Structure formats: C-alpha cells, structure tokens
Amino acid sequence: MYLALKHFHLTCVVLSIAGFALRGWWSITGSPLLRVRLTRTLPHLVDSCLLASAIAMAWIAGFMPFVDDWLTAKIGGLLLYIGLGALALKATRPRAQRATAWAGALAVYSYIVAVAMTKNPLGWLALL
Template sequence: MSYYALKHIHMTFAVLSGALFLVRGLWMLAESKRLQQRWVRIAPHVIDTLLLGSAIGLAVWSSQYPGQSPWLTAKLVALVAYIGLGTVALKRGRTRQVRALAFVGALACFAYILAVAVTKNPLIAA
C-alpha cells in the first residue's frame, strides 16, 4: 500500500468519524432513541480504531511523531480534548445544557484537528 493510499484511508475515516459524531450529537440534542441502536454504539469504535491505526501508520511511514512535529503534537492534544468533550456530550453530561456545550466544544476541537492536518501548522490563524 502506498503512503497516499493510506493517507486517503485516514482522511476517509476522519470524515466518517466526524460525520457520525455530528449525527450522534444531533440525536442527543433531540433525545432520539436512535442513540440506543446497536450499530450506533458499535460503529464509532470500529471507525475510530481504523482511524487511529491509519494515523499510526502514517506517522511511522513519514517518520513524523508527536513531540517531534509540533503540528502532530497539537493534533494529539486536540484529539484528547475532543475525546473528553465528546464523552461528556454523548454520555457523561448531567444536563442537556452541559451536553450541548460539550458537543459544541468537541466540534470545535474536530475542526481544529482538520485545519491543522491541512495546514501542518498548529497556529492555524497565523
């Protein structure tokens, strides 16, 4: 498999992960029973595992690692924030307002991750 094929696989899983998170967040806000469907609970884990695997593959292939490449470090830190906020938004938030704020914060983290991936610059406004 070529680097570019792996990169496109990674990008595809990133889009799928973000789109599914957006849909799940909207269902959470609407208090939809769809969140309880089996595929909705399983698919994010499968997609995110493949996304992480492709990310590790890209890092190894390109010899760029968090801690050495500032933009990858920024993506990793933002990913941890995204996961934390996403967990609050979809599972752990005690009130709808807390879940909604966490959802917006997670979406902002996801947008930042995408912007850093495109620009390779952790200071995307610069």
C-alpha cells in the same frame, strides 16, 4: 502505499465526524436511535481505523510527536475532543451541558483538521 493509506484515513475522518455530529444531535434531541446497537459499535470501528491509519502514516512519513510540534498539537486536540465528546454523549448530563460540549468538540475537531492541513499548531490562524 502512503497515498492509499491517506485516502483511507481521510475517509475515516469524514465518517467519524459525521457519525459524531449525528450522535451528538440525537443525544441533544433524546432520539432512541442513539441506543441502537450499530450506533454504539460502528463509531468504535471507524475511530480504531482512523487511529491505526494515523499511526501508520506517521510511521511511514517519519513524523514524531513531541518532535513535530503540529503533530503534538493534533494529539492534544484529540485528547480534548475525546473528553468533550464523552460529555456530549453522556445521557446523564443536562441537555445544555451536552449541547455545549458537542459544539466545543466540533470546534476542536475543526482545529485538528486545520492543524493537519497546515502542518502548523496554530491551525486556521496560520492562514492569516
């Protein structure tokens, strides 16, 4: 069961970041595709599945935030990613600010993936 859940989770990870990267690009370039109904609703479905599968995997494996430092780091990264992502997609913000927030959110996403892969709050630095 855990392996199937992990594969589902990883699929959601790829769909989530691909969708965010595309929507961020559309936000920066002013594309009307950003306002399409599917573009506004599908990310919520994917991200809900991503979060639910993450919680289920943590439950099954017995990981606990504030006990497992790498999981705490991932949650902190997730909160930062959400904040930067919200800035990146907010149409009322200046284009330069949206672009900077978008790049920052992508960097934070990379950090979250690194922490997940290494099980270390240092992320990619743990591989050095």
